[in-house]
Structure formats: C-alpha cells, structure tokens
Amino acid sequence: MDVDAFVLAHQDTWTRLEQLVKRRRRLSGPEVDELVELYQRVSTHLSMVRSASSDSVLAGRLSSLVARARAAVTGAHAPMWHEFARFWTVSFPVVAYRAWRWWLATAVAFFAVATVIGIWVGGSPEVQSALSTPQEIDHLINHDFASYYSENPAGSFALRVWVNNSWVAAQCIGFAILLGIPIPWVIFQNAANLGVVGGLMIHAGKADVLFGLLVPHGLLELTAVFLAGAVGMRLGWTVISPGDRPRGQALAEQGRAVVAAAVGLAGVLLVSGLIEALVTPSPLPTFIRIGIGVAAEAGFLAYVVHFGRKASRAGETGDVADAPDMVPTG
Template sequence: MDVDAFVLAHRPTWDRLEQLLKRRRHLTGAEVDELVDLYQRVSTHLSMVRSASGDNVLVGRLSGLVARARSAVTGAHAPLWRDFIRFWTVSFPVVAYQARRWWLGAAVGFFIVVVAIALWVSGNPEVQSTIGTPSEIEELVNNDFASYYSENPAASFGLQVWVNNAWVAAQCVVFAILLGIPIPYILFQNAANLGVIAGLMFDADKGGLFLGLLTPHGLIELTAVFLAAAAGMRLGWSVVSPGDRPRGQVLAERGRAVISVAGGLVVVLLVAGLIESLVTPSPLPTFVRIAIGVAAEIAFLAYVFHFGRRAAKAGETGDLDDAPDVVPTG
C-alpha cells in the first residue's frame, strides 16, 4: 500500500468525520446519517491499513477516530440477524482462512505421528504386549472398536461425541491463553492414541473396517481440531513475531479472533457428532458412508476458502471489535 497516496485520497473523509464528531450534539438528521456512513467508511479504511501497512501512527489515528465515532452512534445497533450473518460470512471463515498454514501444519504433524506409531505397533508383539493382553487386544479389534459406534442410542451417543470432540477443541482454544505452548502435546496425545488403534486394527487385517468407521466423521472432526489448534498456536506465535505492528495490538486482535473460532467450531463439531452417531453406525454401504464424510469435508473447506478469502481481501481480520455495530444507511 502506498500510504501517502492512501492518506491523500481519504483525508477529506477523515476530516469530515472529525468535524461531525466535534458537533455531534447539534447535528441535523441528515448529518447523523452522514456520521454513520462515514464511521463505516473509516472502519473499512482502518481494516485496510491494519492488513496492508505497518504505519503505526496512521493505525493509531484511525483507531481513535473509529472509537470516537462508535461511541457517538451508540444506540443504533444493527439487528441481531446482521451479526449472525456477519459471523458466518466474515468473522469465523476469515480467521480459519488466515490460519490455513498453521492448520495444514498441524494436520501434517498429526498424521506423521499417527503413521509412525501405527507402523511401530503393527507387527511388533513386544510393543503390543505393553498395550494389553492378547485377549484384550482381540476383544478391541473384533468387537469393541465397531460396537463403540452402535452400542448406545443415536441421540445420547451423538451428544457424547459432540461433548468429547468439543472438549479437545476447547482445550486447544483455552490453551491459547498460555500462548499455545501446550497445544502440540494435546495433538500428540490424540495422534498417539489413534496411531495405536490403527496399528492394532491393521495388524489384525481390520484396516478396512477401521477406515470405514473412522473416515465418515473423522475428516471434519479432525479438521475442526486442527483449526482450533491453529488458532491457539498462531496467537502464541504473534508474541514471538508480531510483524510491523505493536505486539500488544496483534495479540489482542488475534485473541479476539480466537473467540470467533470457538463459536464456529461449536457448530462444526455438532455436524461431526451427527455424522458419527447417525451415519457411521448406519447400515449404509461403506462407500456411501465415506462419501457423506468426504462431502461434508469438501463443503466445509469450500465454505472457509470462499468466504474467508473474500473477507481477507476486504481487509477483515475476524477481530470482533471491528464488527460494525450500526444499521447501514444509504
């Protein structure tokens, strides 16, 4: 961004907003509408400067101007449905999109651990003996793994799955407070558990059953966990490498963005739980169950990349403080 050209082009707008704020107790109806319109414009300018410029002085000036304007228009809140739509089309997908490299890194590291441990366990009686007795392992691979998905009514099982998955994701989000440091260990624990089961199942020639039961819900479920981990670790990294902006500002912005991730993942994990309780144990052919899981995963990724990329290009960050709180006017 050419900061000088940007300032030259938009300074009249900022100056006019300053003038209206100085006279805010004596504005006409038309001037009130103008104030609201200018507030929205300058909020957009602030988002653009934050995302494309390291000029802290300009960011500070516009932040102060937007804060004063927001205070002046308090009371003209946007309808709740506008907040709802903005959350699902801007706040949540843009945070997920901007964390995509962290998200991918978490996934790659997770599956490397899963494969490594599965290969270590499979065909290694000494390792398997530390996991359980031969009868216990036989019971796991022949009965327990498959019956896990069908032994309880779908409604109660779906709730249990949703709570368990939400707990893992919540740990990742909560540990963002500790700058994401414990998150790799949480991922490692879950990868190790999955790797052990995979190793035992494949060693017993039950690999097809394992993948057929895990894939339908596991794709979107693990994606949600990776996204939660990405948001938390990205927050921690902002302390180490805040870029050209003040460390405190970046930390606060990404911390508020983590809240968007937490809210969005409640619904994503609910979808994963519904698939696990209704589709995974269903009598549908394996390829149909897997196709449903793949479709859900593709739909989620398409949603994130479509809305997230569009919001990122518009200068959005997912910071809840940037959400407009006024009814748009013409």
Template sequence: MDVDAFVLAHRPAWDRLDHLVRKRRRLSGAEADELVDLYQRVSTHLSMVRSSSTDAVLVGKLSSLVARARAVVTGAHAPLWREFVRFWTVSFPVVAYRSWRWWLGTAAAFLLVSVVLAVWVAANPEVQATIGTPSELEQLVSSEFASYYSEHPAASFALSVWTNNAWIAAQCVVAAVLLGLPIPYILFQNALNVGVLAGVMFGAGRGDVFLGLITPHGLIELTAVFLAAAVGMRLGWSVIAPGDRPRGQVLAEQGRAVISVAIGLVAVLAVAGLIEAFVTPSPLPTFVRIAIGVAAELAFLGYVVYFGRRAARRGETGDIDNAPDYAPTS
C-alpha cells in the same frame, strides 16, 4: 510528543466526552452537538497518540472512549440477524482461511505422528503385548471397536461425541491463553491414541474396519481440531514475532480471532457428532458412509475457501468492526 503535557491539556475534553456518553439517554440538543464535536476532537487525539506514542494504556483508554462515543453518535448496532450472517460469511471463514498455513502444518504433523506410530505398533507384536493381553486385543479388534459406535442410543451418543470433541477443541482454544504452548502436547496425546488403535487394528488384519468406521466422522472432526490448534498456536507466535506492529495490537486481534473460531467450531463439531452417531454405525455400505464423510469434509473446506478468500480479498480480517487496538486496562 510530551505525553504528560498532552494528557494534561486534553483530559478535560476526554472527561467531558465520557460524561456525555454516560448521559446519552438524557442529552439536550446542545449537549448532543457538543458530544459530536468532542467525538471528532478526541478521535483526532487518538490518531495523534497512536502515531507519536507507545503508551499502550493511554491508547487503550482513548480507543475505548472513542468506540463508546461512536456507538452513541452513529446510533444502534446492526440488527442481530445481520451480525449472525456476517459471522458465518465473513468472521469465521476468513479467520480459518487466513490460518491455512498453520492449519495445514498442524494436520501434516498430526497425521505423520499417527502413521509412524501405527506402523510401529502393527509391525511389532511385542509392542502390542504392552498394550493389552492377547484376549483383550482380540476382543478389541473383533467386537469392541465396532460396538463402540452402536452400543448407545444415537441421540445420546451424538451429544456425548459432540461434548468430547468440543472439549478437545476447547483445550486448544484455552491453551491459546498460554500462548499455545500446551497445544503440541494435546495434539500428541490424541495422535498417540489414533496411532496405537490403528496399529492394533491393522496388525490384526482389520484395517478396513478401522478406516470404514473412523473415516466418515473423523475427517471433519480432526479438521476442526486442527483448526482450533492452528489459531491457538498462531496467537502464541504473534506474541513472539509481531512484525512491524505493536505486540499488544497483534495479540488483541489474534485473541478475537480465536474466539471467532471457538464459536464457529461449535457448529462444525455438532455436524461431526451427528455423523458419528447416525452414519458411522448405520447399516449403509462402507463406501456410502465414507462418501458422506468425504462430502461433509469437502463442503466445510469449500465453505471456508469460498467465503474466506472472498472476504480476505476485501481486506477483511474477521475482527470486530472499529475494534480498539488494545484491550482497555481500566
């Protein structure tokens, strides 16, 4: 296809459609019929350009024009409540479900680093000596670690925890803009903190206290962080290896998936914060507190598997309906 000749031949129709879309609230009957006719014609033009040209700018402009015209032709968007339900039953869970390999790999790598560091610190007193003085370490294992979860009012502590966890997940999401390259470093820093603290606690014979306090909230909290990291790194890999589709199209789809996960994790991390503030420091027996954390984790994973697998079988990707292949550039 001679793209320049195609544009020259059909630009008047595109400009006319754009004009009618902008005038949509004041259309006469004849103009409304003309808009429908032009929408069908320009949709055909878009299909021809997609199949015969690699001009991303042209495809983006036509995609945007067709999407805006479709909104006028088909009427109002779905009710807000329906969009809300679709997000929590399709968009968020299917993105998480489709990212399970990255999600599982991220979790395995994080836990491996944390365990190796914990064993190294616990088995080497000289390493512990570089972390703090004997009195500082004694204070940490005997009182500071446990009191951290109860020294502040539960409500304010829940908000503080949610903010901190959301910040870690947000770093992973924002790092997706940089193709996910900073994410392994962010995860390593957090694995380092977990591993060193576990090593000190286990080295002092207080491993039961460590697990009893960190497990109730830590399961779902870390799962959320792993998911944020997974979709961020998956976006970066989609740019490196887009497969047989245009790189711009894959990048746009994965970018929208990252946004879906970021929104969904706000609620997930809120649950983690509530557990950490109200369950972890509670006087409940340790096995009950751990059981609550395990139940929350299984509920979240079950939710993702149930709704995500069902949506994936229907061919859903979590992407917005009728999304353009490329983000418009002007």
C-alpha cells in the same frame, strides 16, 4: 502515491477513529463530534487510496473502517439475523482462512505421528504385548471398536461426542494463553491414540472396519481439531512475533479472532457429532458412509475458501470487535 508515507502520515487518525467506533456506545458529546469529523476525513483518505493506489489491503482496511464509522454515525442497531449472517460469512471463515498455513502444518504433523506410531505398533509384537494383553487387544479389535459407535442411543451418543470433541478443541484454544506451548502435546496425544488403534486394527486385517467407521465423521472432526490447534498456536506466536503492530494490540486482535474460531468450531463439531451418531453406525454401505464424510469435508473446505478469501481481500481479520452492531439507515 507513496503508500508508506501516506500510512505514516495518517495512521494516528485511523487509529483514533477506530477507537471511537469501538467505544461508540460510551462517547461524550465532544467525542461524537470528533467521530463525525474523523469519519469524513478518513472517507477522503479512502477515496485518495482508491484513485491513486493499487494497494488492495490498505483500501480494504480503510473501507471496513469507513463502513463501521458510517454505521456508528448514521445507523441503527443491526437485527440479530444480520449479526448471525455476518459471523458465518465473515468472522469465522476469515479466521480459518488466514490460519491455513498453521492448519495445514498441524494436519501434516498429526498424520505423520499417527502413521509412524501405527507402523511401529502394528509391526512389533513386543510393543503390542507392552500395551495390553492379547485377550484385551482381541476384544478391542473384534468388539469394542465397532460397538463404540452403536451401543448407545443416537441422540445421547451425538451429545457425548460433541462434548468430548468440543473439549479437545477448547483445550487447544484455551492453551493459547500459555503461548500455545501445550497444544502440540494435546495434538500428539490424539495422534498417538489414533496410531495405536490404527496399527492394531490394520495388523489384524481390519483396515476396512477401521476406515469405514472413522472416515465418515473423522475427516471433519479432525479438521476442526487441527483448526483449533492452529489458531491457538498462532495466538501464541503473535506474542513472540507481533509484526509491525504493538504487541498488546496484535495479541488483543488475534485473541478476539480466536473467540470467533471457538464459536464456529462448536458448530462444526456439532455436525461431525451428528454424522458420527447417525451415519457412522448406520447400515448404509461403507462407500456411501465414506462418501457422506468426504462430502461434508469438501463442503466445509469450500465454505472456508470461498467466504474466507472474500473477507480477507476486504481487509477483514475476524476480530469480533470489528463486527458492526449498527447498520446504515440510509
């Protein structure tokens, strides 16, 4: 099978079926008949692709379209638990997985900036004196940094941390409407803050305090911020380079996928906030606290790779408009 010719011949049919599926609640009588006819036609196309082609991407795309069309034709409203499960096993992880290159690049740039600034601050008394007075720096190193995590009740502290971190992530995603241009500046500011504090703490011989308090929650927290920045910048890049799709369609699809990322990241940051409030200031040995943070990070990455790769191979994109609100009744 000549896949390119096949796609060119039937692309309009698939696009029309997708439009009808998305408008399934507002279809007229003739449009319902058209939906049924196109569903049958595209089902045939899927069978042809599966039998005569090894293109798994095209097969996954048509399989998803046929499944949603079948649900629209013969289904009933999906229960809330089904939509909830689909979000956490498909919509959110596939967005994170498909953005892994942007995600990794953001992380590398962040730590590079933080390291350079940390070395600069820690090795230059002139820079330190320009930042603050010796008394204020001493108070930060020996009191403020550690007391930040324990001076408030755990419940209120967790809420405050969650709101603050969610705000950072929301900025990254919200700035996508400006082609993602301000996002590097938001990431840079956070990297610079970490570099300054890290440089001062390590220079004062407090590296154990620094990493003992930051690592438990910081791994997952920073990962969420990196992901938020990644999907926001990726949305901006979609406007510049939409690929083989019309720019408006590509922007709409990626924009709806970003919605899935925003909701999912709120949950990830909630977990990070709970770790920061309950584990970071706890009397547990440092290696246990760090172990909990590493386990949380490893669990999240494994979750994204497992479910994200599976959904990506099935042709999912994380576009919330693709999520079926109907399930087959058999």
